[in-house]
Amino acid sequence: MSLTRRTALAAALATPLAAPAFAQGALTRMRVSVIPVLDVAPLHAAIREGFFAAEGIEIDTSTTAGGATGLPGLVAGQFRVVFSNVVSIMLGVREGLDFRFVSGASRAKDSPPDILALLVRKGSGIRTGRDLEGKRLASNTRNNIVWLRGMAWVEKTGGDWRRVNTVEVPFPQMADALAGGQVDAAIFSEPFVAAALETHGDRLERIGWPMSETAPGGTNAQYVAMADDLARNGDLFDRFGRALHKGVDWVNERQGQPALLELISAFSRVPLARLQNTALPAYPKAVTSAELDEIVATMTRYGLGGRYPASASLIFRTARG
Amino acid sequence: MRITSGTWLILGLLALWEASARLGWVDSPNWPALSQVLAALAADMATGELPARICGSLWRMGAGLAAGGLAGVLTGLAFALIPLTARLFGVVVELLRPIPVPAVIPPLVLFLGLDDPMKITVVALTVFFPVLTNTLQGVQAVEPDSIAMGRTFGIGPLRRAGFIILPAALPAILAGFRVALALALVVTVVAEMIAGEQGIGSYLVLMQFAGRAPEMYGVIVLLAALGYALNRGFVALERRLIAWWYAAGREAA
Incomplete structure (x- = not known):
């Protein structure tokens, strides 16, 4: 009798733990x-x-x-x-x-396309991090993952990240800032990459994948x-x-x-x-x-x-x- | 409605907007034509999402306006009628007044969270100062004769404040509320943009991130119309509340 009662009590106590769904x-x-x-x-x-x-x-x-x-x-x-x-x-x-x-x-995925992309104006001649020295590079915020992978990309492609001027531009405004010449390059995240290429595709082009090129799967x-x-x-x-x-x-x-x-x-x-x-x-x-x-x-x-x-x-x- | 030159100017500017987008003078997807903006606005109104968000924003604004306004009027009356309170708290108020409200949002988030209490407090703080200043000046401008007359008739200080001073200062107080009303709408939207899922402000952020410029401008157009309607409504209310003041003003003029 006491055994069953104890069992019942234990079951009653355990039920809410075992079956939170109920x-x-x-x-x-x-x-x-x-x-x-x-x-x-x-x-x-x-x-x-x-x-x-x-x-x-x-x-x-x-x-x-x-x-x-x-x-x-x-x-x-x-x-x-x-x-x-x-x-x-x-x-x-x-x-x-x-x-x-x-x-x-x-x-990041192990190979392109990845969620970050570096875009420049067509005909600007910018191809590498070295070309970006002394230029203005937009990142949505300084000292975050976008900025960090961007700096790694600059160095990986032969540039000195300290010589690149980072400008903070929110993602939604990046395409306009880049197309309008306020910045020389910008690190976009998706879906803003797709949006920028869809709407400004005649003027902007992608030159790099800051994530999969510097830290595949990073x-x-x-x-x-x-x-x-x-x-x-x-x-x-x-x-x-x-x-x-x-x-x-x-x-x-x-x-x-x-x-x-x-x-x-x-x-x-x-x-x-x-x-x-x-x-x-x-x-x-x-x-x-x-x-x-x-x-x-x-x-x-x-x-x-x-x-x-x-x-x-x-x-x-x-x-x- | 009579079409005034001001209306023509607005229509002209809207036509310029439409033309600048259609003819590619401003060539950006973030500059949609007015007709697209209005279509997006109509679609979002039809789903019922936007009306619900507007109601939420107006409720927060109204609550902040009521709380901040009441506090402003009471503090103003106290400062004007009880010199000790002005000496005690006047400096504090003058120190707090110039602080931009968006700058104090982080500590408010810390103490009040991210929900309505924080947002309503932000609005109330914004409303408090213009109402306080105007109440103070309105009370100080009450004719000493009418107060003296009340005293002669043996009316006590509380009843004097409520039935002589407050009505006499009402035109100034309402002018303060009118300034506060415009600020309240702005600050409500700013507070809603910080965090949370409610209101027009959060909708603006969402549409900005989704890259949906027509919807974003639709809300901005809506806010302009809303602000205008609120102001017109308030002026109409003002004319009823202090009809005597307008009547006296007309006589004097």
Whole structure:
């Protein structure tokens, strides 16, 4: 009798843990900071396909125009998870902020086309990083992954990155700034590469792939959370990771299919026709020590060095392959 | 509607917009023709998305306007009527007043989050100062005779403030609100552009990132019309609220 009662009690206690899916109406709300870019397709897939709901999580995405409010918002407790580029994350880590990687988001493919492209005006004669010395190169922000890969490309093609003048121009305005002559070259990310070539194709041309030419398959962006939140709510983040990674599978199974482009078009509002000419990133689940070591080495090379903690200590269990 | 020279100027500028895009004077996909912009605007209105976002933005603006306006009027009255409060807080207010509100958004995000409380506070802060300044000046300009008369009739200080001073200062206070109204709409959109998924501001960011210039300009045209309509509506309200003031003004003129 007492045995059955104890069993029943144990079962009653274990049920909500074992089957969070049954805890309908008691979804845990998680606010995630995103940028309306291609990289967050798996997150939106997981939301739309109900993978988060199945894990008892309701995702509330908050779109910011850039990394400017995402990571500070994470520190301030406004977000549980933030999507950001790896350079901005590591600069925060260098400053002592306790960011931990909970999942990979995007990285470069091993060969072109990749998500970054370097465009110049046709007939400008600019072909290499050496030609860019003393010229004005647009990047959406200084000291982020776009800028870093751009500087690596300049050096790889024979130029001195210190002699290139970086100008900050937001992606939506880059094509006009370049075509109008305010800058001599610009590092675009997709889908702005496709947009620029579609609308200014008669005047602009692509001369380089800053990612796949300098770091094939190199790291780009991840999801991070705060270390103390992970320590206290590890189970919640396990569920978050599982759901997100089902979204990654969903996306990867539909590479090259209309369903994926329709999903991206729905959350980003980028017209479907343009997405058909857009290069997509690779969508990894894991974050590896090797990719973090690579980025720290590259950052150090381009003036963003400093004391970084051992990269393995920054990876939460959900992001270990 | 009578077509004035001002209307012709607007029509002319809109025609210039259409022509500059159609004839390729400005050759950029980020400069769509007015007709494309209006078509995009109509499409987004028809789906119901834009009307819902406008309502959200107007609600946030209204809440901020009410909160900041009330605080401005009360502080203004206190400063004008109780000299001690002006001595205590006057310097603080004068120090805070010139700070551009977008500059204090990061600390507001830290303390108030990214949702409505932050956005409404941003609007309220913007509204507070013009209303305060105008209330203060309006109260100081109330004729001493009417206050003295109230005192003669034995009306207490609270009732004097509410029934003599406040009505007399109302034209100035409403002028402050009119300035604040225009600022409130601007700041609401700016606050919505920072973060979140609601309102006209976030829609602007989304369309900018999606490279959909017609939709983006559609919202800008809409904001211009909205700002104009709000101002016209406020002027109409003002004329009813302080009809006596306009009547007196006309007599004097």
